[in-house]
Amino acid sequence: MKPLAYRMRPTKIEEILGQDHLVGEGKIIQRMVKAKHLSSMILYGPPGIGKTSIATAIAGSTSIAFRKLNAVIHNKKDMEAVAAEAKMSGQVILILDEVHRLDKGKQDFLLPYLENGMITMIGATTANPYHAINPAIRSRTQIFELHPLQVDEIKIAIKRALDDEYRGLGSYHITIDEKALEHFSTGCGGDVRSALNAVELAVLSTKADQHGYIQISLETAEECLQKKSFMYDKDGDAHYDVISAFQKSIRGSDVHAALHYLARLIEGGDLESLARRLLVIAYEDIGLANPQAGGRTLQAIQTAERIGFPEARIPLANAVIELSLSPKSNSAILAIDHALADVRSGKIGDVPNHLKDAHYKGAHELGRGLEYKYPHDYHNGWVDQQYLPDPLKNKVYYQPKQTGKFELALKQIYEKLMKKK
Template sequence: MDLFEYNRSLQGGKEAPLAARMRPSCLEDFVGQEHIVGKGKLLYRAIQSDRLSSVIFYGPPGTGKTTLAKIIANTTKSKFCQINATTAGIKEIKETVEDAKAELGMYGKKTILFIDEIHRFNKSQQDALLPHVEDGTLILIGATTENPYFEVNKALVSRSIVFELRQLEDRDIKRLLERALTDEKNGMGVYHARMDADAMDFLANTANGDARAALNALELAVLTTEPQTDKTIHITLEEAQECIQKRALNYDRDGDNHYDTISAFIKSMRGSDPDAALYYLAKMIYAGEDPKFIARRVVICASEDVGNADPHALQVAVSAMQAVNFIGMPEGRIPLAQAVTYVACAPKSNAAYLGIDKALSDVRNIRIRTVPPHLKDSHYSGAKELEHGVGYKYAHDYPGHYVKQQYLPDELVGTVYYAMTENGVERRMQEHLRRLKGE
């Protein structure tokens, strides 16, 4: 290290972003995540006793995953190594493993390996880790914003304890902002800044549980606001709004929250809650979700969950999908909202959906010998000689356009696929069939 590098290393702390400078070094200063690091909780006990096993921290950005790893680094007697999955490869893993084996063999010292964004490791890289996690050469700490049950090697997940970190509450964000405003060593205390209550409320709420976003906005507000005559800095709601102009949504179209949101959206329509359905629709629109993707889900829900209880639901949903394709966004939000609320408020039936799945299961699993002879095609010469179509009764020749005859194959006579509900139009359909059959 030369003189210039040394000077840069001394200045690095002050040059780092506020969020990095304010990162706590002990559990006592850690804010939020009481469900996993509250006193007496498993992770709290493991860190305090320095008896950590392999763990994966999973949660949205700015919730404390890296901070927890740094706290472990500060408190453990084990050797602590860190690599980032976006830049490291198998070579770095092998070097770390060799160093870990040497530490264990020479000093009896364990090695904790922290891998940030572990979901970015490919299969071969994750496989390279596995034997060394299994034999205890490495204690793994993985951090990921993606669901590890989908994105991380199943064998690695099974050998680790997964801790889910949640979005921070507004009160937690405000604690961090207040601490940063007054901390003269690492925070913005030397600027003698104060923030109006409504400005702090706005930052805490708009950060949407992301401490990093809130602290970055605070730093920007302090550094760009002109000092008053008494050399203090006064941050109003207006300054706060300028520094974090759009609510930070935890939504990635390829990520876990994408699937959680669409799942909640569909379940809200299915559960007949138009208000919740509109909320999740708005969340997806705001986050930039493809409106065609949303429209397709509404069409599926209209058929799967409403079905013949209200056949118009499918027409409304398909019309909304066509309208979105025709007019685009942002106006496309209006037909989407109309279709979503119609489907949510419509009577529900999944009878058609269950019926086709049951029929498909029978087609796959039951050997059906033949179509009943009287239903076979008879529009060719020689059909009568084969007795194809013989005995078929044309329904329109009978009163009510109905006549009783066998339609299912012999092996399935009596099987019910379409078990109608008593909801909406299906009730009338059931009554109609009962009248026809004289039941």
């Protein structure tokens, strides 16, 4: 028998839970179905929220024949068969799972059929289409983002499954504790597939009492839903969102939010991305306001990599707390980006002659290095001379901030030098 989550997939648009922004009264997909005019679309969102099921329900709400393919498993010949059917009937809906995995050959084959409308494609993917899908395919589709189901919506899905005698578990006499229902609904992390499969396991593994009733307790629910189904895909859209929120929380000095997103990254087991991002933050956002933080962050990462999870969470938390509560300065990244912008726009100029290499025969005759002033020959190791090329000789890239004792000291040195010029 197929899993409960598979059997309970919606077969028409009215059965879809959540996604009111798309299938609610008067919303775009519902209007398409009512008008009997579907256009090609891509549905994207985290795993377990029913992208393929929703695609099937949308297609099933029309009178048009539909076929299901997977961009990884099925080959070009399978798509040719769909195209042949489209030529015979005039139109076919193609539900294409993992649409972001389409190779160039399959894309090139599909494009003309999408263009002339003979194939209406409903693609499903966990990857952000703007990052992962070929622009040629993307330009011929509408892109709709699906959201994780809320707890109350997952409860509805569970109750439907418990009551449905044909596709669900309605033929059993089941009583479920309210706390057990709450645990299934909250502990699945928005993944309705995980919740339904855990409910099915609970029912099938629980012995009926003397009256033929199956009692599902909180303890049973906890055993069957062993661990929260944490929706985290380090190659998917959620990864970039969590990493972005992580850095912005540290930059904003919100230590509690930073620790929350750290926990999500730890739970996802993505130490590599986490380590890289922490080092970036240490130098991009804290920077010269607390330069020692960079070295301590690196030490924390090296310790985490050596000891591994679960203990790795401890040095990582130390680093995150310090970075969150450190003074912030982005003066270094602003300075180098300003300099790069000049170089990339052609504002370069010739290196002044007195700075050019003079360690070769004939340099003297070319005027190389003749007027160079060696700073160590002067008081306090400093002498005023031009270092920037002539077109940029008065350019200012670094503008120190007054956050943190270290950069404040740099600012004082900087201003003292500027006064000497």
